[in-house]
Amino acid sequence: MRPTYLRTRFLLVLLPLLSLLACDPSVTEVEATSIEVAPLYLSFDGTSEATLSVTANGSWTLTSDASWLKVSQSSGRGGSSTVRVTVDRSGLPAQQHAGRLKLSGSGRSVTVHVSMRFPHVTGTVVDPTDEIKPGSLPRADALQGASPSVSEAMPPDVVPGEYLVLLDDGMALALEASASGPVPLGARPHLTTLRAMGAGVARDHGLRLASDVLSSGLPVVKVHATEAEVERLRADGRVALVEPNRRWLLPQVEAVNAAHDFGLQWHYDHIDLGSAWALTQGDPDVVVAVIDGGFATRHPDLSANLLPGYHFERDDPDPEALDACVEHGTHVAGTVAATLNAAFGVSGAAPGVKVLPLSVGYETLDGATLVCALDSYAVISAVEYAAGESVAGLPPIAPVDVINMSLGGYGTNTTFEMAVRRAIDAGVSVVAAAGNDGFTNVVSIPAAFDGVVAVAATDSQGKRASYSNAGKAVDIAAPGGDKANGVLSLGWDLAQDEGTWLRMAGTSMATPHVSAVVALMRSMNPELDPASVTAILHASARDLGAPGRDDLYGWGMLDAGKAVEYARNSLGVTYRDVVVRLSQGGTLVAEAHAGVTGRFDLGPVPAGTYLLEAGTDLDGNGQISDPGERYASTTVAVAYAGDLAQDLQLSLR
Template identity: 30%
Template sequence: MPNLLPRLPGLLLLTALLAACNPTPTPSDALDARTVPLAQAASGSTSVPFAGQWRVTDRPDWLSVTPLSGQGNVTLTITADRAAATPLKANQSELSGQIKIEWTSGTGSVAKSGAALWTVTAQQFELGGRLVAPAQAQGQDAQSAASLRTQAPAGTARGVIVKYRSASLKPQGGASLSAAQLGQRTLEAARLKVLATSALGTQSAQLNVTNVDAALAALRADPQVEYAVPNAVLSAQAQPVVPSDQFAGLQWAYPLMGYGGVWRDMEAGGYTKPVTVAVVDTGVRFDHPDLKGQLWGPGEGALDVLPFTAGDAQTSPYDSGDGDGPDTDPTDPSIQGRTTGSHGTHVTGIIAARWGDNGVSCDGCSQTGVVGASYKANIKVLPIRVLDAQGNTSEADVISAVRYAAGLPVTLGTTTYRNPHPAQVINLSLGGDISADTARPMCDAIAEARSAGSLVIAAAGNGYGTSPYYPAACSAAVAVGSVTLSGGSAPQRSKFSNAYPEVQLSAPGGAEPYGGNRFNGGTLNGQPFPDVILSTDWDYMKNQPNYAAQVGTSQASPQVAALAALLLSKGVTTGPADTLARLVATATDLGAQGRDDQFGYGMVNAAAALNAPAVSSTLGLRLQSARGLTFQPAVDALGRFQAYLGDGTYRVIGGLDTDSNGIYGEAHEKRVEREVTLARATPRVDVGDLQPR
């Protein structure tokens, strides 16, 4: 204890020396370029001594920075959203982006200013694996499969194929024989007639026999036989139907939903049950040549429910535009100065535009135009006008339109109307951000329509957000979100498409306007065609038919309505409940596994829903994030793939594409799936072999 006191001054001296070795940095009067490595961290902080004012004036979208301005030392927290910067091919092991900081320091003659670029780097996580072709039945599995196949109708097999375990074949106590010779001897010993034989290799042979079942039994009893299977009869694979109409090649949404096989299926007949789809919209142009014969017209149930509102149709915020109030002519009217197209005509064409020659309608007009999903099916559209010339309506008018469409009586003014062709499917490409309480009367009407036998399909909204839009969010309606092409083997959600819990299904509605997406491969006038939805329309300036590109959930909703109608026309389903169940069960699940707010249960697949014949058989991979993003890593000749991705949960799906839509391993196709999570704790994941089954 006494010896400690003399040492205290020395201890204080040591502390002072340490302080002298680590002086406080002097703030700089200028900012220089620097690199901020995040490695695999989600975020990181950096601090630079500075005497002056500064602010962050530019940064890439995948980096967030706080704070954005300050005085004195530049202390920033930088957070990386790696997935937002990961390219489609997922082939960058490290991401890099620059933050621009503008600064000033000093005053008067010593004042300085400038800008510094700070480079932020972020290492990606790794996902690998191998895609393997579907297994072929062998050995005992082949025998089991063959037993099932021999129960098929006569003519599905032309004899049998036998493979022996060894190339050295000897009957008991005899000389060596070929596979064909030994097989023939075995069958003849069983008193079975062999019509012809041929070698298929050193250990295999084809034996033409009349009694396939007995031949298989005799051969499988030989312990030298590895397997014996029927020589199955195969047929040429069906070819997808490709419409020849002038602009059909730009209608990428139909191939994406597998319609090539569906239209081939229609050519065999069977879509004979009559179905009416009510399009509750702006009305329609009955004089559009591409819709001739596809509509219920005036006197056949078509209806305009809009009331007459006195005043100038150009200035009135709510006017029918045709000046005559409710009647049986829902023609989308031409009013002075109108420059917009016909929304209802566009929606109708998606469902029911004619195929083939429409005749000459005007100078320069296309004689063939576009096609609708319905093709040869017994489907007609019932136009009901509820949106006025400015695209507005009221909740009361929607209620009247929905009830009328479903076959329920409605009274407009002093006249009571009843639809002679009640619609099995009602499309509502309209809606708004209103409260659930305000929407109750409209939701009640949709529930009534559902009880009357109508399936109500509605656009989920183009609000770029998460607010429920009504009537889509009504419990008895089917809210439809929009997807578009991604450049990869799975579509992505359209940026404008609202995401909320009531969204049940998705369908192609196109890419964000002016977003520049051109993945569909089509060209128009020598230029790449954007990922938009092309359909019938009307040019009010020239007062003649035309074709126009539009995007939105308004275009996605009729895609679902058309498929629902086809299910009913073919007889796959019979009412609202089983039709919706079929749409859900066969949808292509996108984003997170199962239902999610972005896609609902997934994108509708016409080929799967309608049991269309296979029109392709390619093997491929799709990689989807739980956030709804899609990536397409390269697959080499051996099936191996390596993807560099951000942190998060991913679904890795390998499978066949049998409907020629470029999406592998959908609900009706051979598939295998792995779900993995990449994070700092698991920076590298190998999913192993992916063999579809």
């Protein structure tokens, strides 16, 4: 009995002591040998607050190497904790900054990389007098106002399990920084850094990269992922955006073999091409990039006007594709710049310019039908390359004058829109087909993107083609033909392996008429920017339908003669003449010229209340608010809650 009695008394004494020790904060917990933190990368893109989830098997400490980087607790104990991370920008220069957080235990530490920037002030300058015209009508979302039946009938198609991941370039700059502190203004991360970051994102999330980084200006990678993995990607500070890799089918239009004679190209009479040719048939220094499924580059009526191109779907320097993709691209390129010669008779609308053939298609089955499919990653790659970026290891070229895209789909595609915007900002006019589904309030992308010239189609009688989409984004109409009388251009006979001539109908056929005329305009006046080109197309169009602009024809039928004449005589103010300023208490904080479509970005600025002004300085005296100048101003409040967008409407003072 005695041993049992002693054990009982011992336990009665020991248990209260253990309880006291457990409650005593002076007792040190064993340092953690395992620490897990999520996310490992934090991006504060104009914002100020985020959280970290910490799981450890013991005590840990948390330190920051940047005075502006604050945490809600500097240490923790075993188990799970949530740490609030905030940014204090007081006294910092308004630019990109890099910092690091370090969690430490026993022989174990974890680093969290932090990228922080000040909010940007952005917007668009608009001139309601139309003396300076914007690059396009106000943006119309591809499905805005569409009936449910339209949305259900045309769901956005995607490549199963493939996603486009836009890397955060601010985080890349932070990773390049050797220590915490400000990053040089205007810096662009090195491609090697972006590649390493993309590989790290894939490795950390257990994903397989399906592409290299697209370009340093648009750092997109393609990955294979599940929906659950995509959600984790979106929480990663190295990732700015994740969206599906879209898939589109080239428009399936009936091709009819036809006699080849210039006199049979009735569609050129509809746009008064002869008057344009009296001024120019095109300058060989002017380049139209045709982004399409594929091309018969050996066609005798086309080869002399082709520059060395690329096949972005196959990653091949030879853009030729003698498969289901060949007819569409060859026909479109032929309408732009088939050579004018007596031997074959058919001509492009701008036979003196050059075509850069950029193939993006691949042959696949749609049910039992062999079709040409396009993935958005390949199309985006082609747009970037045509805009002067180094893509797929290719050396960069000078930006082309015009991009023709007789292709498209429905839904949203942010990375595609970013690529198109970058091309327009580089001075490239982008022309795209409105779509062939006969919708009255839906325009396909990229035609619906801001700044793109959206082309509707007319039939052989000069009326709206029954298949042509209509909507608020439509800029202009051009001949697309109909089943009875299609547009005559080039084709390729796969069975005979020889060039042929085809009639095809669609907005795909209307679009290269506009691209060719834009090339003629640029031949007459190389200084034209995309906004000026669009303004001239609007002003010179022959009105169709309801008086003035309407959703069926835009501003009317393309008039090549007037457009080229207006281009020759075009002198005046462009959006690049507009100065945008941000000031506070009479002190200038930021200044920039508007871009070719009126867009501006004044860069990072501290939180506060500012005067935002835009105006011309035609007399060169440094004042943008003089009488006789175009001017606009407003007060804006910048907060650390992200970027601020504010448009300005100019008026004559």
